[in-house]
Amino acid sequence: MQPFSPDPATWKTMPGWKTKPCSQGMPGCHPVPGSKAHLRFRTRLAEALCRERSGDAGPGDTSQESAPACRKSGNQPRLTHDQGSAVVEFTFLALLLMVPLVYFVITVGQIQGGSFAVVGAADQAAKVYVAQPDAVTAQAAAEQAVALALSDFGHQADRASMTTACSPADCQAAGSTVTVTVSLSVPLPYIPFAEGLSATEVQASSSQLVGRYR
Structure with missing residues (x-):
């Protein structure tokens, strides 16, 4: 069994390098686009940005304009696979x-x-x-x-x-x-x-x- 190396450059030579390092949250790992790890990463990033915007708002800002955009961006990755057609129905x-x-x-x-x-x-x-x-x-x-x-x-x-x-x-x-x-x-x-x-x-x-x- 090949020993694990902390260097991201050597991950490409390891079996399952696209899923195992990303699932363990290794530094420098980029999830494969379209995978479950990639969708979770986008969702967490959108939620973090929304919390940051809410924290930076001033006393007079009620964040009414940013809240719908945050909810939309947070739900967008989960709706990418919800596609259908009304012809059958x-x-x-x-x-x-x-x-x-x-x-x-x-x-x-x-x-x-x-x-x-x-x-x-x-x-x-x-x-x-x-x-x-x-x-x-x-x-x-x-x-x-x-x-x-x-x-x-x-x-x-x-x-x-x-x-x-x-x-x-x-x-x-x-x-x-x-x-x-x-x-x-x-x-x-x-x-x-x-x-x-x-x-x-x-x-x-x-x-x-x-x-x-x-």
């Missing part, structure tokens, strides 16, 4: 928050569109029903009107149902009130593999009087 939060929010807005819009569809379908079916000469023709015409009204809003007729009620019971008698009710199961958007799932069921009714002259 922003992407993760966008996927976590924005996607469900956008899907919720689309679903609410589809439910609102289904509500408009059943209102229009019930109104058209009731008007068509009271204009027909017999009950069989009236029922077929009303069903066709419902299918056409739903298709205009992008909904399929097989997801809807229609019922008719008359007061009095004879739907063809003059002065009778015909009420047509249309129900629609609104599907969840963008889920083609789950046809049985639905967001909700909307319903609307419309009534028309059977005229004396048709």
Whole structure:
């Protein structure tokens, strides 16, 4: 084992001369830039300078201007390795928050569109029903009107149902009130593999009087 020499010039020939002398605080040793010993040296030096400035301040000097600079210089070596990017955090939060929010807005819009569809379908079916000469023709015409009204809003007729009620019971008698009710199961958007799932069921009714002259 090579004996230790107090001469700094001979440290270069010793194994581990960059870390061992500096860690022991030998005179004349300069820590390697970027090492832990170098960062500790800079921190202690900054703290010593701050204490010296505070001690040299006069009676009227409150050291308010030098204190932030001292705190900044003392923390600077420790913040050199605290680096990052907001791209990863922003992407993760966008996927976590924005996607469900956008899907919720689309679903609410589809439910609102289904509500408009059943209102229009019930109104058209009731008007068509009271204009027909017999009950069989009236029922077929009303069903066709419902299918056409739903298709205009992008909904399929097989997801809807229609019922008719008359007061009095004879739907063809003059002065009778015909009420047509249309129900629609609104599907969840963008889920083609789950046809049985639905967001909700909307319903609307419309009534028309059977005229004396048709």
